[in-house]
Amino acid sequence: MSTGLIDLESSSPGQLPILERRSIQRKMKLTKAARYLGAMLLFVLTAWILLLAFPKRQHYISITHDFGIGFDLSPSYATVAVSYPNGTIQPIARVEGDEVYRKMMVRLSLSSSQHLHQPYQDVGEAIGDSARQLVRDTRKKLGLPSSRDVATLCNMLRALRDQASSFVGEPVSAAAISVPHLAALYGEDLYDAFEYLSLVYVEFFPFYDFRPIPAAIAAYAGNGLGLCADYRDAAACEEEELHISSLFALAVGYTHTGLTTSQAHVSSAYYLEETPTLENMHLGYDARCGFDSYWEAVRQYLERPMVTSPVQRNISMVVLFGDAVEKPEFREVLKQAIGVIGGEPEIVDHQPEFSAAKGTAELAKRAIYRQMKGLNITSESEL
Ligand SMILES: *[C@@H]1O[C@H](CO)[C@@H](O)[C@H](O)[C@H]1NC(C)=O
Ligand SMILES: *[C@@H]1O[C@H](CO)[C@@H](O)[C@H](O)[C@H]1NC(C)=O
Numbered sequence: 327m328s329t330g331l332i333d334l335e336s337s338s339p340g341q342l343p344i345l346e347r348r349s350i351q352r353k354m355k356l357t358k359a360a361r362y363l364g365a366m367l368l369f370v371l372t373a374w375i376l377l378l379a380f381p382k383r384q385h386y387i388s389i390t391h392d393f394g395i396g397f398d399l400s401p402s403y404a405t406v407a408v409s410y411p412n413g414t415i416q417p418i419a420r421v422e423g424d425e426v427y428r429k430m431m432v433r434l435s436l437s438s439s440q441h442l443h444q445p446y447q448d449v450g451e452a453i454g455d456s457a458r459q460l461v462r463d464t465r466k467k468l469g470l471p472s473s474r475d476v477a478t479l480c481n482m483l484r485a486l487r488d489q490a491s492s493f494v495g496e497p498v499s500a501a502a503i504s505v506p507h508l509a510a511l512y513g514e515d516l517y518d519a520f521e522y523l524s525l526v527y528v529e530f531f532p533f534y535d536f537r538p539i540p541a542a543i544a545a546y547a548g549n550g551l552g553l554c555a556d557y558r559d560a561a562a563c564e565e566e567e568l569h570i571s572s573l574f575a576l577a578v579g580y581t582h583t584g585l586t587t588s589q590a591h592v593s594s595a596y597y598l599e600e601t602p603t604l605e606n607m608h609l610g611y612d613a614r615c616g617f618d619s620y621w622e623a624v625r626q627y628l629e630r631p632m633v634t635s636p637v638q639r640n641i642s643m644v645v646l647f648g649d650a651v652e653k654p655e656f657r658e659v660l661k662q663a664i665g666v667i668g669g670e671p672e673i674v675d676h677q678p679e680f681s682a683a684k685g686t687a688e689l690a691k692r693a694i695y696r697q698m699k700g701l702n703i704t705s706e707s708e709l
């Protein structure tokens with residue numbers, strides 16, 4: 327005996343054995359379900375393609391102020407500062423990171439979290455990363471932050487921006503950001519977070535899209551180093567910054583939750599080469615009671631950038647930033663570590679909790695000035 331639609335037509339359904347009838351009904355249901363599912367998929371696919379093809383909604387955001395706002399992210403908190411055109415630079419606030427933020431920063435400090443990202447080195451990288459970018463684009467088109475990490479960053483940046491807005495008494499439309507050198511904390515995510523919040527991402531490094539400001543250089547600038555005296559005099563400023571002598575520094579970011587160290591080649595605040603860089607999110611000050619050899623481990627982390635460098639450098643400066651660098655025990659260990667290289671390097675550590683945000687704010691103010699001036703020059707030359 328055969329089954330199928332022909333049987334159904336030739337004999338009345340009532341005559342079929344009950345089991346068989348059920349199986350036919352089930353098959354019909356399944357076919358119907360498959361068709362339905364197919365139609366759904368086609369619809370979703372079409373909608374998705376249309377969504378991706380739809381031109382991105384343009385936010386016409388422009389910079390509305392001449393002061394500079396600087397954000398600085400640390401492993402467990404972030405800070406914000408303002409630099410006014412009259413030369414006053416002020417810390418504004420410190421915002422604690424929540425559990426999600428802290429976990430994200432620990433994850434991003436691991437080299438296992440690294441992945442392809444913009445800007446790409448070559449076409450191969452761009453192709454290899456296209457699936458991830460497609461997901462990001464889709465999320466953006468749906469009005470969502472482009473990834474979960476971007477959403478986490480958005481929450482932090484929104485809090486910093488709101489603090490800044492209420493401090494300066496007007497909406498903040500642009501800011502710059504500095505970050506510690508964590509293995510997988512990419513400018514791409516920061517850029518997307520700014521975009522989501524309709525904030526202009528102020529950049530300084532020409533030809534380096536998406537490159538965030540390293541906290542070490544931000545702290546250096548926040549101590550008043552590497553910058554010309556009068557940024558309004560463009561020619562003199564450029565000349566002056568060109569002649570700032572370069573030197574090698576040990577850069578140390580030490581907070582209650584993490585330790586980052588590097589050997590930094592610094593000169594003007596628009597230049598930085600950091601190598602090697604080390605980061606450990608388990609060597610913060612709060613971990614000191616957790617294990618016996620804590621201070622020994624910290625000392626090794628401080629020494630390593632100086633002694634493991636392929637070329638023995640003349641380290642003549644130590645740049646310190648973060649909310650724990652003033653702890654006496656830390657200073658003692660730092661002194662021992664510096665002893666390894668001999669000499670008396672200059673210690674640069676003014677307002678270490680806020681120095682990176684302050685330096686970033688100052689860099690932002692100068693970049694905004696140049697941009698505004700540039701715009702006026704172009705519009706004048708077009709007349
Ligand atoms: C600079 O300007 C800011 C904001 O207008 C003000 O709070 C600050 O007191 C000024 N500083 C000086 C030195 O005038
Ligand atoms: C190390 O660098 C500092 C500052 O750049 C310089 O004053 C000092 O002479 C240098 N020392 C050596 C041994 O080269």
Ligand SMILES: *[C@@H]1O[C@H](CO)[C@@H](O)[C@H](O)[C@H]1NC(C)=O
Pocket residue numbers: 695698699702
């Ligand atoms: C640029 O032009 C605008 C208006 O045209 C003016 O408000 C602003 O002060 C100018 N900026 C500079 C740096 O000259």
